[in-house]
Amino acid sequence: xxxxxxxxxxxxxxxxxxxxxxxxxxxxxxxxxxxxxxxxxxxxxxxxxxxxxxxxxxxxxxxxxxxxxxxxxxxxxxxxxxxxxxxxxxxxxxxxxxxxxxxxxxxxxxxxxxxxxxxxxxxxxxxxxxxxxxxxxxxxxxxxxxxxxxxxxxxxxxxxxxxxxxxxxxxxxxxxxxxxxxxxxxxxxxxxxxxxxxxxxxxxxxxxxxxxxxxxxxxxxxxxxxxxxxxxxxxxxxxxxxxxxxxxxxxxxxxxxxxxxxxxxxxxxxxxxxxxxxxxxxxxxxxxxxxxxxxxxxxxxxxxxxxxxxxxxxxxxxxxxxxxxxxxxxxxxxxxxxxxxxxxxxxxxxxxxxxxxxxxxxxxxxxxxxxxxxxxxxxxxxxxxxxxxxxxxxxxxxxxxxxxxxxxxxxxxxxxxxxxxxxxxxxxxxxxxxxxxxxxxxxxxx
Amino acid sequence: xxxxxxxxxxxxxxxxxxxxxxxxxxxxxxxxxxxxxxxxxxxxxxxxxxxxxxxxxxxxxxxxxxxxxxxxxxxxxxxxxxxxxxxxxxxxxxxxxxxxxxxxxxxxxxxxxxxxxxxxxxxxxxxxxxxxxxxxxxxxxxxxxxxxxxxxxxxxxxxxxxxxxxxxxxxxxxxxxxxxxxxxxxxxxxxxxxxxxxxxxxxxxxxxxxxxxxxxxxxxxxxxxxxxxxxxxxxxxxxxxxxxxxxxxxxxxxxxxxxxxxxxxxxxxxxxxxxxxxxxxxxxxxxxxxxxxxxxxxxxxxxxxxxxxxxxxxxxxx
Numbered sequence: 001x002x003x004x005x006x007x008x009x010x011x012x013x014x015x016x017x018x019x020x021x022x023x024x025x026x027x028x029x030x031x032x033x034x035x036x037x038x039x040x041x042x043x044x045x046x047x048x049x050x051x052x053x054x055x056x057x058x059x060x061x062x063x064x065x066x067x068x069x070x071x072x073x074x075x076x077x078x079x080x081x082x083x084x085x086x087x088x089x090x091x092x093x094x095x096x097x098x099x100x101x102x103x104x105x106x107x108x109x110x111x112x113x114x115x116x117x118x119x120x121x122x123x124x125x126x127x128x129x130x131x132x133x134x135x136x137x138x139x140x141x142x143x144x145x146x147x148x149x150x151x152x153x154x155x156x157x158x159x160x161x162x163x164x165x166x167x168x169x170x171x172x173x174x175x176x177x178x179x180x181x182x183x184x185x186x187x188x189x190x191x192x193x194x195x196x197x198x199x200x201x202x203x204x205x206x207x208x209x210x211x212x213x214x215x216x217x218x219x220x221x222x223x224x225x226x227x228x229x230x231x232x233x234x235x236x237x238x239x240x241x242x243x244x245x246x247x248x249x250x251x252x253x254x255x256x257x258x259x260x261x262x263x264x265x266x267x268x269x270x271x272x273x274x275x276x277x278x279x280x281x282x283x284x285x286x287x288x289x290x291x292x293x294x295x296x297x298x299x300x301x302x303x304x305x306x307x308x309x310x311x312x313x314x315x316x317x318x319x320x321x322x323x324x325x326x327x328x329x330x331x332x333x334x335x336x337x338x339x340x341x342x343x344x345x346x347x348x349x350x351x352x353x354x355x356x357x358x359x360x361x362x363x364x365x366x367x368x369x370x371x372x373x374x375x376x377x378x379x380x381x382x383x384x385x386x387x388x389x390x391x392x393x394x395x396x397x398x399x400x401x402x403x404x405x406x407x408x409x410x411x412x413x414x415x416x417x418x419x420x421x422x423x424x425x426x427x428x429x430x431x432x433x434x435x436x437x438x439x440x441x442x443x444x445x446x
Numbered sequence: 447x448x449x450x451x452x453x454x455x456x457x458x459x460x461x462x463x464x465x466x467x468x469x470x471x472x473x474x475x476x477x478x479x480x481x482x483x484x485x486x487x488x489x490x491x492x493x494x495x496x497x498x499x500x501x502x503x504x505x506x507x508x509x510x511x512x513x514x515x516x517x518x519x520x521x522x523x524x525x526x527x528x529x530x531x532x533x534x535x536x537x538x539x540x541x542x543x544x545x546x547x548x549x550x551x552x553x554x555x556x557x558x559x560x561x562x563x564x565x566x567x568x569x570x571x572x573x574x575x576x577x578x579x580x581x582x583x584x585x586x587x588x589x590x591x592x593x594x595x596x597x598x599x600x601x602x603x604x605x606x607x608x609x610x611x612x613x614x615x616x617x618x619x620x621x622x623x624x625x626x627x628x629x630x631x632x633x634x635x636x637x638x639x640x641x642x643x644x645x646x647x648x649x650x651x652x653x654x655x656x657x658x659x660x661x662x663x664x665x666x667x668x669x670x671x672x673x674x675x676x677x678x679x680x681x682x683x684x685x686x687x688x689x690x691x692x693x694x695x696x697x698x699x700x701x702x703x704x705x706x707x708x709x710x711x712x713x714x715x716x717x718x719x720x721x722x723x724x725x726x727x728x729x730x731x732x733x734x735x736x737x738x739x740x741x742x743x744x745x746x747x748x749x750x751x752x753x754x755x756x757x758x759x760x761x762x763x764x
Contacts, residue, residue: 025474112727127451128480131630163722
């Protein structure tokens, strides 16, 4: 493979973009999907934000189209004056730059900014000549606002990748499918199937996505409005209630990441904390830039915080269904012939699934639900015995950047290139070519 | 971003993070850079020993033009036997780092410039040769100069990409650097032409001491006797010639010139792509405007013929 250039894998999420090369076990760059451009902030992604205006527009065309940007007057290189990622965040702190987030709810919202974001990602960070590399991009299957990711989005992506960047080849994969592929590294996975339930929990929202043979069962997807940010808020409120010396969001986040774990049973865990306080209670030291530091006690929030997935009533008053029940419902609403596979392969993905024993607890709770149902139906049928149902939740080492790692895994396979659409094919057929991709890693491939 | 960085950002940030202290972790990453260069950053033995290897297509040519000496000069104590499949390797031990933060920063910088330094060798050699020729030539008048001094040294060819190459030729009064560029895409070729015209014009307009830039589709005279140059004169290949004068080759400028000129091709392609992105955003804007005009042109309430259930219509008398 030395003569072949590695494929570029880009997973652009709402919060963070993960960029890197196929074959590596972690992305080379992880930074916020943010772009800072000259001028005021674009607000809620309005129609005129961040676009250079058309110069010398006939007057009958201008009316109502929003104020013409000052860019049209200048014929210089103003369009190159922008920053992305962490640099964008620091630039927007200073004067003159406004920050924009080109992706909203997983979907690209402003194509102008996204095109420039990609341009900088490729040339400044990854440093590749797009003509020499194949690209693997990801897309979400669902969003809050719309039930499906419209195929036009794929076409727009392909137009940019092929026409602006002349990239050699392109594959667009669904994030949930890549998350499934990422779980193949776990020792618990015996057969590399693309059937399973993906629990993807990031900062904003948790999705439960059933996938059968590499195809997402769109009608059964469910979202849970509890995710990483809520856990942080919950930790913060606990710290505040106790009157800790530092209860900032950053401290809450540090405590969440360093000390939290999932307990098998809250009542027993409380008892354990009372029995052996010196082991269980921790102290977190917060260092300030001015050299001072304070100590924050870390107590019951260690196991209470992730507990909001399993007992949402301790945090929220409007959303009360525990995550295991949601998973069970999702699988029960899927077609009957794939349910066994969905129960057997429940894959975790995203930063908020990293708590210790998260998978074990989820597996136990789902198994309880399933066993109870089997028992009830056995009782109803009067004597018939069920063969039982295997419930297995898979945790693996690459959970945090699951979709990216799945892309890296599939992108390094020798047959990856044959699944891509090439520039020549695009020129022949046009953007509609990307509406269909052969299923990468599906049956028939290794 | 107008100019591309010369250093590899990933290597730079990775080393900076590692050098700053913190628990050693194992690294194993294969990273690409422009022009088909591949880096491999790994910690094969222990987590504190970071091995950085580079694979570059034209390494044998570069060695021929003195790459080993340049690398020895830049990385002396850090260079080790190249890793299998790669051309050159450096190893840094986190436990024996210099204490001085400036020295650390310098080391980071030097390693992240690995590709630049490898590629710099033929340029340095040519610049040295230029200096030598200049001294030689000052001894003669233009008539009495012997063979070899007048027409300058040999042409150094670096085939750094599959179909493209850099040619460097030193003479007694200048160094000529020629890039051959290939465009597969019609649009790119046109953008490239416009862009290069700007380069050619820049000297005429504002920047008097810029190097002279020439652009043509057939090989320039300097490449007359160089093997492997496509002389068919097809439209696909273009030759960009930079003429570097003595003022570009003196002192501190020398290193900058090498850095700049190396990234020329990538810079060129980056700007073609950025121009396309700019034009695309204007096209999107225009489309949005036209759509707005169309929406406004729609009659406000179209009078539709109403029918009863049986299909008869009423006519308003009046």
